[in-house]
Amino acid sequence: MVSSEQPRIQWLGRWGFMLAATGSAVGLGNIWKFPYITGEFGGGAFVLVYLACILAVGVPVMMTEIAFGRRGLGSPVDAIRRVVRESGRSSAWSLIGWMAMLCGFMILSFYVVVAGWSFAYLWKMLTGGLAGSSVDDMAAVFEANNANPWNLGFWSTLVTLLTMLIVGKGVQEGIEKSVSWMMPGLVLMLALLIAFGVFSGGFAQAFSFLFSFDAGSLSSEGMLAALGHAFFTLSLASGAILTYGSYLPKGTSIARTTLSVAIADTVVALMAGLAIFPVIFANGMNPAEGPGLIFMSLPLAFQAMPFGTLFGTLFFLMLSMAALTSAISMVEATVSWLCDNKGISRRTASWSTGIVLWLISTLAMLSFNLGADWTLAGKSVFDWLDYLTSRLMMPLGGLGMVVLAGFVLKSETFRDELGLAPLPYALWLSMVRYVSPLGIVVIFIDALGIYQVSFAAHWPLLLAILVAMVALGEALSPRLRPALQARRAL
Ligand code: PHE
Numbered sequence: 001m002v003s004s005e006q007p008r009i010q011w012l013g014r015w016g017f018m019l020a021a022t023g024s025a026v027g028l029g030n031i032w033k034f035p036y037i038t039g040e041f042g043g044g045a046f047v048l049v050y051l052a053c054i055l056a057v058g059v060p061v062m063m064t065e066i067a068f069g070r071r072g073l074g075s076p077v078d079a080i081r082r083v084v085r086e087s088g089r090s091s092a093w094s095l096i097g098w099m100a101m102l103c104g105f106m107i108l109s110f111y112v113v114v115a116g117w118s119f120a121y122l123w124k125m126l127t128g129g130l131a132g133s134s135v136d137d138m139a140a141v142f143e144a145n146n147a148n149p150w151n152l153g154f155w156s157t158l159v160t161l162l163t164m165l166i167v168g169k170g171v172q173e174g175i176e177k178s179v180s181w182m183m184p185g186l187v188l189m190l191a192l193l194i195a196f197g198v199f200s201g202g203f204a205q206a207f208s209f210l211f212s213f214d215a216g217s218l219s220s221e222g223m224l225a226a227l228g229h230a231f232f233t234l235s236l237a238s239g240a241i242l243t244y245g246s247y248l249p250k251g252t253s254i255a256r257t258t259l260s261v262a263i264a265d266t267v268v269a270l271m272a273g274l275a276i277f278p279v280i281f282a283n284g285m286n287p288a289e290g291p292g293l294i295f296m297s298l299p300l301a302f303q304a305m306p307f308g309t310l311f312g313t314l315f316f317l318m319l320s321m322a323a324l325t326s327a328i329s330m331v332e333a334t335v336s337w338l339c340d341n342k343g344i345s346r347r348t349a350s351w352s353t354g355i356v357l358w359l360i361s362t363l364a365m366l367s368f369n370l371g372a373d374w375t376l377a378g379k380s381v382f383d384w385l386d387y388l389t390s391r392l393m394m395p396l397g398g399l400g401m402v403v404l405a406g407f408v409l410k411s412e413t414f415r416d417e418l419g420l421a422p423l424p425y426a427l428w429l430s431m432v433r434y435v436s437p438l439g440i441v442v443i444f445i446d447a448l449g450i451y452q453v454s455f456a457a458h459w460p461l462l463l464a465i466l467v468a469m470v471a472l473g474e475a476l477s478p479r480l481r482p483a484l485q486a487r488r489a490l
């Protein structure tokens with residue numbers, strides 16, 4: 001075990017971790033993905049389910065992940081294996097860690113393409129490439145940017161290079177500092193866009209689109225998308241938060257840190273929604289436009305406002321920075337695993353990961369031009385990478401983690417690591433044992449079409465299942481406890 005020989009690097013206290021975790025959580029997920037999937041799945045009801053998933057699944061899973069990382073001091077694979085062994089359980093559980101590591105890597109392979117869009121738009125802002133006065137003009141700019149593989153490939157390659165360069169340098173340098181000015185800057189730019197929306201029309205319509213909850217309007221697929229996005233936006237089940245947690249000093253409150261990160265992340269996403277939809281409605285654009293949504297709408301707003309070029313440049317600069325601080329967290333798990341297990345330097349680990357990443361991301365990039373026809377079941381490489389990670393791997397990984405923490409491991413492990421007072425601890429435990437797993441399983445069953453769950457009609461049934469789960473879980477655990485205590489006494 002390398003970590004017992006060398007002290008592991010640590011963040012500069014709670015603040016450093018919080019900046020880095022916020023940097024990981026706040027990214028293209030909040031500003032690019034949240035608005036466009038909210039548009040695709042019809043608005044308010046989607047937003048409500050997403051918020052419920054953040055609270056009922058995201059927050060408990062995030063606490064669990066950070067605790068796994070700090071307890072196991074390593075990449076997801078190593079950390080989970082150590083924590084599981086400590087409880088005398090099978091190391092096969094570290095499969096969850098393997099999946100998380102793979103997941104972070106797969107996400108990065110399409111994330112660099114989107115981050116590349118942001119960099120390209122920063123350049124266009126600076127050089128006047130975004131002149132145009134209608135949605136159609138902007139759609140043409142977006143399409144032209146994608147159509148040329150050399151152009152698009154240049155930007156995604158640039159992002160890959162920058163990411164691996166920063167990761168190669170180590171965890172602390174740069175991340176904490178850049179997040180501490182990028183976050184306030186981003187919030188300021190969003191506030192500016194919201195103010196613009198209020199004065200230039202479309203705001204009322206945007207507000208009601210985002211916050212009027214029409215329960216019937218959400219499809220099963222939309223529910224799964226909302227769950228998946230809760231994982232994506234908080235960087236869960238993809239190795240990022242767990243690995244960052246392994247650098248968190250003992251004695252820092254995991255619960256408080258988690259709450260701050262989750263609140264910051266949610267505020268930025270909602271602000272992004274309030275900034276973007278007024279522009280969409282004021283210009284008669286279709287909210288379900290898809291992945292190009294913000295790139296086709298926001299430049300129009302910047303064109304119309306005073307000092308638009310300056311603000312637009314600043315906006316895309318912050319967005320690109322936010323994308324980078326997320327991107328580096330996605331490969332941190334893989335790089336840290338390579339360093340700890342293969343005895344190679346951080347730099348070598350980072351560059352070799354970068355080469356594989358570049359190959360896969362090139363395939364994702366080609367989905368927008370040469371490889372537009374390379375589809376399977378109607379989805380391109382880019383779509384598959386997104387779909388598999390958000391809709392499948394992250395919810396499953398999260399389920400594995402809460403089941404492990406709630407039922408399989410010794411209760412002392414998490415009681416020590418979380419260091420919570422009895423009441424908050426009981427709340428966390430009931431979330432990871434019952435509420436989060438039930439939420440994930442129900443949404444899966446619904447999405448697979450095995451059984452259509454209408455929440456309005458089935459809430460008594462769901463409540464009954466929850467009560468039955470609690471009864472069963474609590475009936476079993478007293479039997480587990482003496483057995484575990486006996487094992488410890490040996
Ligand atoms: N949370 C990041 C975002 O919203 C994306 C991310 C996913 C980062 C998984 C790390 C791991 O942009």
